Amino acid sequence: MTEQENLVINKKNFALDFVSKYDKYLMLVAFVVISAVLSDKFFTTQNLTNLLKQNAALGIVALGELLVILTGGIDLSVGAIASFSGILVASFLKTGMPWPVAAILAIGFATLAGLFNGLMVTVGKITPFIVTLASMTMFQGIGLLISKGRQVFFKNPDFLLIGREYFLGIPLVAWIWVAMSIIVAIFLGKTIMGRFIRGIGGNKEAVRLAGVSTILYESMSYTISGLLGGIAGVMMTSRLTLGTNVLGDGWELTAIASVMVGGGNFNGGIGTVGGTIVGVIILGLIGNIMNLLGVTIYWQQIIRGMIILLAVLSSSRKKLGSAA
Amino acid sequence: MAYLEMNNITKIFPGVKALDSVNFELNLGEIHTLVGENGAGKSTLVKVLAGAYKRDAGDINIEGKKAKILTPKDAMKQKIFSVQQHYSLQPNMTVAENIKFGRYSSSAGLINWKGVLKDAEDFVNELGFGEIDVKKKVYELSVAEGQIVEIVKALYRKPKILIMDEPSAVLPKNDLEKLHSILQKIKKDIGIIYISHHFEEIFKISDRITVLKDGKNVDVVKPSEINEEDLCKMMVGRDIGDMYPSRDKDKSDETVLKVAGLTTRKIHNVNFELKKGEILGIAGLVGAGRTELCEALFGLDPLIGGSVNLKNKRVSNKTPRRSISNGFGFVTEDRHKTGLILPMAVKKNISLVGYKKISKLTFINGKKDRDAAQEYIDRLKIATPTMNQLAEYLSGGNQQKVVLSKWLFSGADVLLLDEPTRGIDVGTKAEIYKLMKELTGEGMSIIMVSSELPEILGMSDRILVMHKGKIAGELYPEETSEEEILAYAAGLKTKTIN
Incomplete structure (x- = not known):
C-alpha cells in the first residue's frame, strides 16, 4: 500500500531529511568552526562574551519580528520602538525616578506603540509594510521630540548593572535573551494563542472560519513585538549608559534578516524560535569574525548581504523541491 | 510511432x-x-x-x-x-x-x-x-x-x-x-x-x-x-462495492433546524426544515445561491431578514464563533483557500476548531492533542506518514478528510458540506459517503451542497433545488431524476414550498 511504501522511502531519505531539517544548525556549526580556524582570538572568553552582549538586545527584537512574520506581516518599526523606549527610560531616570518604575513605564509605552501598529493593520486594514513604515517615522519623531534631538544623560548606577552584571560567567543581558526565547518558544509551541498566530499566516480565512478572532491574535503579535522592542531598548540604554535616538537604527532589517536566515518566510506560518536565534548568532558571528580579521566595514556589508541571500536561497530551493 | x-x-x-x-x-x-x-x-x-x-x-x-x-x-x-x-x-x-x-x-x-x-x-x-x-x-x-x-x-x-x-x-x-x-x-x-x-x-x-x-x-x-x-x-485496486450506502428506512421526525424567510443580499426568502439524522441535498447551477445559503447560515453574510431556529430555539449566527458554539460546522468548497492551514501539521489542523478540548487557559495538553489527531487519522483512514506531516503534502482526498476531522472533532449538530467530494477520487468518495451515513446515524444532520447530480440523488434524503437565490423546488430522490432537478435548477419548473 501507499502508506507503507512512503514510509520505506522516508527511511531511505533519512540522512537527507536530517540535513535539510537541521541545515541552519549545521550552518551555525560550520560558521563557528571557520571562525575558530580563521582567528585564534575567536574562542576567548572576552570575545564570546562580547558577542553575546552585542547581540542579546537584537536577539530579543528578532523574536518579536518572528511573531509578526509568522502572521504574514512585517514590522519595520521595531528599531524605532527600541530607540524610543531607550529615550523614554533615560528621560525618566533623569527625573530621579527609581529604575524599575522607569523601565516598566518605557516598556509599557513601547507595548502601546506595538498595539497601535496591530490595530492599524487589523482594524484599519492597512498593509503591515505601510503601517510600520509610517509608524517607524512617527516613533522616531516622538523620540527626537522628547530628547530634543540630543543624547539623554542620567545618573543611576543600579540601572547600569543590567548591562554590566554577570551571572554564572555569562552576561545578564544574554540571560534575559535566553529567558525571552524560552517564553516565546513556549508561547508558540505550547499555547493555542501561538498556534493561532502561526495559523493566521498559513491561512487567515481558515482560522477565521474556525471561529477565532483574527483581529485579536494579529494585533497581539504586533503588540508583543512592541513589548520586546521596548525591553531591548531598555537593555541597550543600560549598556550604552545614555539615551540616544540612534540606538535601534537598522535593527528592524537585521531582525528580519535573522528570521529569514533562520528559515522564516514572508508568506507567513513558517519560522521557529530556534532558527531565529541561530539567524541572529550567524549574522553576529559574521560581523565578529570580520572585525577580528580586520576586514573593512565596506566589505563587511557586502559579505553580510551575500550570506543572507545564500541562506534564504538554500531554504527557498528546499521548498521548491518539495512542492507536491 | x-x-x-x-x-x-x-x-x-x-x-x-x-x-x-x-x-x-x-x-x-x-x-x-x-x-x-x-x-x-x-x-x-x-x-x-x-x-x-x-x-x-x-x-x-x-x-x-x-x-x-x-x-x-x-x-x-x-x-x-x-x-x-x-x-x-x-x-x-x-x-x-x-x-x-x-x-x-x-x-x-x-x-x-x-x-x-x-x-x-x-x-x-x-x-x-x-x-x-x-x-x-x-x-x-x-x-x-x-x-x-x-x-x-x-x-x-x-x-x-x-x-x-x-x-x-x-x-x-x-x-x-x-x-x-x-x-x-x-x-x-x-x-x-x-x-x-x-x-x-x-x-x-x-x-x-x-x-x-x-x-x-x-x-x-x-x-x-x-x-x-x-x-x-x-x-x-479493489472492489469498492456500492458507491452510495443504502438509505435508512426509519427516520427521526424530530426537527432540528427550521429556517424561515432567510434573506441576504444573495438569497431571497429561503424556507426549509431539517430533521435529525437527515441529509438534505442542495442542488442548483453555479451562482444559484447554494454556497451563499451556507454562508448565511454560518454567519459569514449578514442577514437582511428571516430567522433560524435550532431545536426550537431561535439562534443568531452573527459570526463563525457564534455559529460553532450554536452547533454548526461548515466544510467549505475550497479546502486550499478556506479549509486548511497548508503549512501546518495535520495534527494542528484537526484540533483547530475544537481547540478548547485540548487546552486549558490557552496551554495545550500535548497528549490530548495527539490522541485526538490519532483518533481521527484512524477513524477516517487518513494516509499520512505521521500526524506532524504538513497538510500541504497530503493528496486532495486526504486533505478533505483532515477538514472533515476538524469539524467532527469540534462536534456539530448541523454540518454544512459544500461540495464535499470535489476533486476527490472514487475510493475516497465512497469512504466519505459512508462516513456521512455513520454521522447521520449518530444523530447529526447534514446539509450538502453539490453540483454532482448522482451524488445529490445517491446521498440525499431530500433535495432542495435553488434557482437565482430562491428555492425552486423540493424533491425526493426516489421520485425524481437528474432531468427534473436540472429543469428546476434552470428555472423551467417551480413549485413553492412552505
Whole structure:
C-alpha cells in the first residue's frame, strides 16, 4: 500500500531529511568552526562574551519580528520602538525616578506603540509594510521630540548593572535573551494563542472560519513585538549608559534578516524560535569574525548581504523541491 | 510511432515517490484521458511534461526525437500548453489582454489595443464562447468563466499538445459540454491529455485511457473495451462495492433546524426544515445561491431578514464563533483557500476548531492533542506518514478528510458540506459517503451542497433545488431524476414550498 511504501522511502531519505531539517544548525556549526580556524582570538572568553552582549538586545527584537512574520506581516518599526523606549527610560531616570518604575513605564509605552501598529493593520486594514513604515517615522519623531534631538544623560548606577552584571560567567543581558526565547518558544509551541498566530499566516480565512478572532491574535503579535522592542531598548540604554535616538537604527532589517536566515518566510506560518536565534548568532558571528580579521566595514556589508541571500536561497530551493 | 512518448518517468518528492518509471504516449488527433485516485501521479506527470516539475529520471520523445523539457519555456517551445486546476491569469488585466498575453499586435512598438480586443473577440466567438465579454477584467469573472478564458488562452497559442487538468472540477455542466464539443472539433492535429474523475465524461470523450495508481502504470485501455466498474477497480485496486450506502428506512421526525424567510443580499426568502439524522441535498447551477445559503447560515453574510431556529430555539449566527458554539460546522468548497492551514501539521489542523478540548487557559495538553489527531487519522483512514506531516503534502482526498476531522472533532449538530467530494477520487468518495451515513446515524444532520447530480440523488434524503437565490423546488430522490432537478435548477419548473 501507499502508506507503507512512503514510509520505506522516508527511511531511505533519512540522512537527507536530517540535513535539510537541521541545515541552519549545521550552518551555525560550520560558521563557528571557520571562525575558530580563521582567528585564534575567536574562542576567548572576552570575545564570546562580547558577542553575546552585542547581540542579546537584537536577539530579543528578532523574536518579536518572528511573531509578526509568522502572521504574514512585517514590522519595520521595531528599531524605532527600541530607540524610543531607550529615550523614554533615560528621560525618566533623569527625573530621579527609581529604575524599575522607569523601565516598566518605557516598556509599557513601547507595548502601546506595538498595539497601535496591530490595530492599524487589523482594524484599519492597512498593509503591515505601510503601517510600520509610517509608524517607524512617527516613533522616531516622538523620540527626537522628547530628547530634543540630543543624547539623554542620567545618573543611576543600579540601572547600569543590567548591562554590566554577570551571572554564572555569562552576561545578564544574554540571560534575559535566553529567558525571552524560552517564553516565546513556549508561547508558540505550547499555547493555542501561538498556534493561532502561526495559523493566521498559513491561512487567515481558515482560522477565521474556525471561529477565532483574527483581529485579536494579529494585533497581539504586533503588540508583543512592541513589548520586546521596548525591553531591548531598555537593555541597550543600560549598556550604552545614555539615551540616544540612534540606538535601534537598522535593527528592524537585521531582525528580519535573522528570521529569514533562520528559515522564516514572508508568506507567513513558517519560522521557529530556534532558527531565529541561530539567524541572529550567524549574522553576529559574521560581523565578529570580520572585525577580528580586520576586514573593512565596506566589505563587511557586502559579505553580510551575500550570506543572507545564500541562506534564504538554500531554504527557498528546499521548498521548491518539495512542492507536491 | 506516437507523436509523444514519455518513457520511464520518475519523480521523487521528499518522502514520496510520486512517479515510478511511468510510461505514457499520445498521438495527434487523440484525446487521451489520465485517470487514477488522488495521489496516483496524474497531475505530477503532466507537470513534468509541461516543464513545471523537473523529472528525476526518464526521457521525453517528440516525433521520435529526444526533447529537452526541463522548464515551462522548453515545453512552450514544443507547443505544449496546459490548462491548470489553478489560475494562471492576471486578475487586473482584461480577458483580451490575458488571451493575447505576450502576443500583442503592435505597430511601431506600440500595442494596438483595438486590434488586441478585436482579435480576442473574434477568437472567443469562433470557439463559441460569445457570452464572454473580452473587455472585462479577469477578477470580475466567475470561476467557471475564468476557466473558460484559461482554455481560450491556451488554444490561442495553437498548441500541439494540450493538457487539461480536471476542467470538470470547476466548470458547470453546460459549459463542460461545450468544452467537449470544442475539443472534438479542434483535436484534428492536436494531442489532448485530459485528467478527470468523472466516469461519464471519461467514457464520452476519451480515445484512450491511461490508468495510474500510486505513481505507477496500471494499464492503457480503450473506452469501448471496458466498463465503469472494471475501470474503477483498476484505479482503486479493489472492489469498492456500492458507491452510495443504502438509505435508512426509519427516520427521526424530530426537527432540528427550521429556517424561515432567510434573506441576504444573495438569497431571497429561503424556507426549509431539517430533521435529525437527515441529509438534505442542495442542488442548483453555479451562482444559484447554494454556497451563499451556507454562508448565511454560518454567519459569514449578514442577514437582511428571516430567522433560524435550532431545536426550537431561535439562534443568531452573527459570526463563525457564534455559529460553532450554536452547533454548526461548515466544510467549505475550497479546502486550499478556506479549509486548511497548508503549512501546518495535520495534527494542528484537526484540533483547530475544537481547540478548547485540548487546552486549558490557552496551554495545550500535548497528549490530548495527539490522541485526538490519532483518533481521527484512524477513524477516517487518513494516509499520512505521521500526524506532524504538513497538510500541504497530503493528496486532495486526504486533505478533505483532515477538514472533515476538524469539524467532527469540534462536534456539530448541523454540518454544512459544500461540495464535499470535489476533486476527490472514487475510493475516497465512497469512504466519505459512508462516513456521512455513520454521522447521520449518530444523530447529526447534514446539509450538502453539490453540483454532482448522482451524488445529490445517491446521498440525499431530500433535495432542495435553488434557482437565482430562491428555492425552486423540493424533491425526493426516489421520485425524481437528474432531468427534473436540472429543469428546476434552470428555472423551467417551480413549485413553492412552505
